Amino acid sequence: MASFKPKKEHRFSFGLWCTANRGRDPFGEETRSRLDPLTNIKELGKRNVYGFNFHDDDLIPFGANLQLRNKIIKGTKQIMRDYNIVCSMATTNLFYHRVFKDGAFTSHDPRVRAFALQKVMKNMDLGAELGAKTYVFWGGREGTEVDASKTPGEAIKRYRECMNYLCSYARHQGYNYRFAIEPKPNEPRGDIFLATTGHVLAFIETLDYPEMVGVNPEIEHSRMAGLNTYHDFGQAMEAGKLYHVDLGAQKPNRFDQDLRFGSEDIKETFFVVKLLEDNNWAGTRNFDEHPYRNEDEKGVWDFVEGSMKTYLILWDKVRQFNADKKIQQILKDIHGTDPALEHLMGRYTPEGASKLRAQSFDPMALSKKRLPYEELDQRLQELLMGVA
C-alpha cells in the first residue's frame, strides 16, 4: 500500500491564515494562541509543503514601520531557504480593517479606493521580492446588505478601474504576476459582487489586459452557492483561466465552513483532483481551509497532514479510475462516433448546412443507445469506498 507521504514535488501549498487561524467566529473568541508567521512557514516547510501564501497583514502587522518590515522580510527569506519552501501566492487583506467596512475597490469614497490600491501595490512589491508568481484578489467586502446604497453597475465599473490600474502597475514594474480573482457569493457581506466563477469569467473579458487575469475558484465558495465545484473548475480550465485553486470542503448552502479537504463532498472532490491531475495542472495544489475550532496546536498540524494525505489518496483513486477496465469500457461505449457527421458539424458552411438539413435521422433508434450510468457510478462508488 502506498504511503501517501507528501513530497515537495507534489506542490502543496497553504495560506498562512489557514494554519494561523485561531478559531474565532462571530459567536466566540479565539480557542488557539497566536502562531508567529515565521514559525508557521517553518512548520509548513518541515512537513514537505512546497509553498505558502500570505496576505500583507499575515506577515507584516498592519501599520508596521520600515524597520520591523525589513526585519520580517529578512527572517522570511532565511526560513524559506532553510526549509526549502517558496512563496507561491500573495494577496492583500482588503477586508479586516474598518476602513473597508463598505468595500475597498467598490467603496463610494475615492480615498478608500486609493488607499486600497496603495495597499495592493505595496504588497505586490513584497510578493515579487519573495518570488510569488500569482496574485489573488478576493473582494470579501465588495458587496452590500442594502441594495439602495450601491448599484451593481457602479460597483463593477470601480472594480474594473482598480483591476486595470493594478494590471498596469504590474506591467510597469516588470512583475510577471498572473492575477486570479476569487469569487464568493456572500459572507462577510450580505451579497458579494463577482459571486461565482461565471461572473468572474465574464468580468475578465471586459478588462484592459484580460490575458493577465484568471479565476481562483474555491471548493467551499462554489458549494456555498449550491454549485458543482467540478463544473466551476472545469469551465475555468477550459477557458484557459484557471490561474489558482483553493481547496477545502463545505456542506452546501451554508456559511463558509472552510472544512478540511475531502472531509465532505468526497465524489465531487475526487473529480476536482482528477481534473487537475489528468490535465497536469501546473499550479500549486493549494489548500484554503481552517482547522476545527476545537483543535489545539497539534490539531493544526494534523489538519495540514490530513489535507495532503487525502489529496494523495484521491490522486491514487484517479489512477485506479483511469486504469479500471470496466469503467474505461463504459466510457468508450457511451461516446458515439460518426466522422462524416462530425465533419459536417465541425465548421459551418452553407453547403454543409444544406446537407445537414437533408440528412434523415431515426430519433427513436438513437434514443435506444444504452447509457449504463448506474453501473458506471456504482463502480466509482465502490472504488472510492475501497472495495473495487
Ligand code: GLT
Ligand atoms: C479569506 C477568504 C478566502 C480567501 C482568502 C484570500 S482570505 O479567508 O475566506 O477564501 O481566499 O484573501
Ligand code: MN
Ligand atoms: Mn473561503
Ligand code: MN
Ligand atoms: Mn479562498
